[in-house]
Amino acid sequence: MTHEEIKILISVYIDGETTPSEKNIVEEHLKECPACQKDVQMYKAMSSSLSKWSDETLSPDEEIKVQRRFEQRRAPMFTNRTIMALGTTLALTIIVGSVVQTYVKRGIQGRLKSAADNIAEQYSIGNTNQLKAPNYEQSKIYPNQLAMNEHRSFWASDNEAINQKAAKVTAQDEPYNLQRGYTADRAIFSGTAGLDFVGGNVIRKDVLRTAAIDGMEKKEVDSFNGTISNIAPAMPSEIDRKIIKNADITLKVHDAQKAQTQLESLVAKFNGIVTNFNINQLDDGSRKGVLVFSVLPDDLDNVLRVIRTLGEVQSENQLGSDVTNQFTYLQTRLGNYKALRERLKKVLAKNTNNVDNNLTLEGEIASAESNINALESNIKQLDEQSYRATVSVNFYDTNKTVVPEIGFKDKMFANFNNKLKDTAQTCLEIGINTFNGIVIILSFLVPVIVWSLIFWGIYLIVRKFIK
Amino acid sequence: MEIQEPNDEELVRRYYQADGEALAVIFKRYKDRLFNFALRYAGNRADAEDAVSHAFMMVCEKKYAVKPGASFKTWLFTVARNVCLTKIRSRGKFLSLRSPKNDPEHDQPIEVIDPKAMPRDQLNQKEIMAIVQKAIHKLPDEQKEALLLREYQGFTYEEIAQILSCSLDKVRVLIYRARNHLKDVLPPVLLEEGR
Numbered sequence: 001m002t003h004e005e006i007k008i009l010i011s012v013y014i015d016g017e018t019t020p021s022e023k024n025i026v027e028e029h030l031k032e033c034p035a036c037q038k039d040v041q042m043y044k045a046m047s048s049s050l051s052k053w054s055d056e057t058l059s060p061d062e063e064i065k066v067q068r069r070f071e072q073r074r075a076p077m078f079t080n081r082t083i084m085a086l087g088t089t090l091a092l093t094i095i096v097g098s099v100v101q102t103y104v105k106r107g108i109q110g111r112l113k114s115a116a117d118n119i120a121e122q123y124s125i126g127n128t129n130q131l132k133a134p135n136y137e138q139s140k141i142y143p144n145q146l147a148m149n150e151h152r153s154f155w156a157s158d159n160e161a162i163n164q165k166a167a168k169v170t171a172q173d174e175p176y177n178l179q180r181g182y183t184a185d186r187a188i189f190s191g192t193a194g195l196d197f198v199g200g201n202v203i204r205k206d207v208l209r210t211a212a213i214d215g216m217e218k219k220e221v222d223s224f225n226g227t228i229s230n231i232a233p234a235m236p237s238e239i240d241r242k243i244i245k246n247a248d249i250t251l252k253v254h255d256a257q258k259a260q261t262q263l264e265s266l267v268a269k270f271n272g273i274v275t276n277f278n279i280n281q282l283d284d285g286s287r288k289g290v291l292v293f294s295v296l297p298d299d300l301d302n303v304l305r306v307i308r309t310l311g312e313v314q315s316e317n318q319l320g321s322d323v324t325n326q327f328t329y330l331q332t333r334l335g336n337y338k339a340l341r342e343r344l345k346k347v348l349a350k351n352t353n354n355v356d357n358n359l360t361l362e363g364e365i366a367s368a369e370s371n372i373n374a375l376e377s378n379i380k381q382l383d384e385q386s387y388r389a390t391v392s393v394n395f396y397d398t399n400k401t402v403v404p405e406i407g408f409k410d411k412m413f414a415n416f417n418n419k420l421k422d423t424a425q426t427c428l429e430i431g432i433n434t435f436n437g438i439v440i441i442l443s444f445l446v447p448v449i450v451w452s453l454i455f456w457g458i459y460l461i462v463r464k465f466i467k
Numbered sequence: 468m469e470i471q472e473p474n475d476e477e478l479v480r481r482y483y484q485a486d487g488e489a490l491a492v493i494f495k496r497y498k499d500r501l502f503n504f505a506l507r508y509a510g511n512r513a514d515a516e517d518a519v520s521h522a523f524m525m526v527c528e529k530k531y532a533v534k535p536g537a538s539f540k541t542w543l544f545t546v547a548r549n550v551c552l553t554k555i556r557s558r559g560k561f562l563s564l565r566s567p568k569n570d571p572e573h574d575q576p577i578e579v580i581d582p583k584a585m586p587r588d589q590l591n592q593k594e595i596m597a598i599v600q601k602a603i604h605k606l607p608d609e610q611k612e613a614l615l616l617r618e619y620q621g622f623t624y625e626e627i628a629q630i631l632s633c634s635l636d637k638v639r640v641l642i643y644r645a646r647n648h649l650k651d652v653l654p655p656v657l658l659e660e661g662r
Contacts, residue, residue, distance in 0.1 A: 008640060
């Protein structure tokens, strides 16, 4: 240790800040070094002299001045911490509120959508019985409102039918509490009856009577003669209903070619018949195709269920047209024409001498046969249509290039992408809701803040003047 | 039985828990000590006042973190020391723009009679104080603050190291050099035993 270092230690020794070992070193050195002994004395004298610089205190005025200065900062109303806490609470409230609002809105929309889908589905298959309408009685009266409307319009528009006296309307077994409150038991119209349905009224009683004479038992006509004007159109039995079912579905698929293959195998599986097929590649590389096929009506639901799994459903429509009445009407007309033909043939057989009459009769028979052929064709067409349900599948992809077979990893990636997209959409919705919340809150808070600042400023000025 | 006064950290904790009286106790305990240190260091009452105000403002703004090993006293003096240092430095910059010749305060900061020329017995208390003030003000800043904290505030070397944010060895050297410097500046009469 150098002498200079020892001197530093002596200064420390004077202040009593040396370690025990340093103290020993210093004390050993002092025994041998008179100069350092002198320094010790000198340091002690110096300390004594320095202590002559007496302490000073704050004067009362200075003390008040100092206190005032720092007390202005004392217990501030809004410290950084409280501002942070308030801000965080506000932000959390807005965010949580936005999230809740987003999900509640989605839930309501989802429920409304499913309810709407349910209603649409019920109507599309023409089964309004399942709908719990507020006026259950009305739905009971008209088991198929759609069919009823169709029935009315059909009859109202077809004057020929009236003139041909070819209506056959059979009422249900149970009593009908009709819209106008009329009742008819076992209303049976047989033979040729002409009815003109306009807003549910039955007219042309004269035609009915004529028809009754032609085909009905006298007592039956009499029993209904008094009430016939008040009888609403009776519905055909549901058991014999002929409903043409159509479904139209648009799919966004990953690969249109693959979707086509899958659809074809599906058609084969359900013994369907392809009636139309078309696939095109567009300019941008994407492909668009249409496949129209028919299946048994009972298989329609299963077929649609499988189709929905082939891609992302963009739109879906199902239509059910009740053609029972049209079918019945055509059959009635066919029967009448056949009867007419037979009668004319009988008359022709009896009138062998009158050539003119024979020619007229033959012409009438030919006309009746022509009508019979046309009606048979129409009936056959309707029968076929109701026998098979038609499904039209529109599908398209957005592939710009040919994409290889999707592997497990790719599927995972695709799922991840979809989830990411959904999450981003959710975040965006939350962000927008948050922004809305902030705007709403600010619109309420800004006036409050402005007024608070004004009052605070006035308070500070007044306080300053008082002091 | 004597009631033991709460320590500084306890008082600060109470103040942070909205006990306004605790701050009054702290202020009473440290106002003069801080003022004396700042006055000796900065050299004028206005700056010393500012240093005390600022130190307590920091307390009010809850800048001091109450935790084991963090002494409130050293923290308070550190704040005051920093304020003084800033004042001294800004004053130094300001003075450097002025002509020393035209600055009477710069020429004669403290009016002191040449002690070497005076007889030993004629030096009274006031004169000794003036001589000591002048000698200490001539010390470099670091030596001055280390010596002031040691001689007038009684801080240990470790506490001084905390306040000055330096090592313990440096504090030892600073104090030794300050004393060595004073040995050369102060009149021999003040360095003799028996004064």
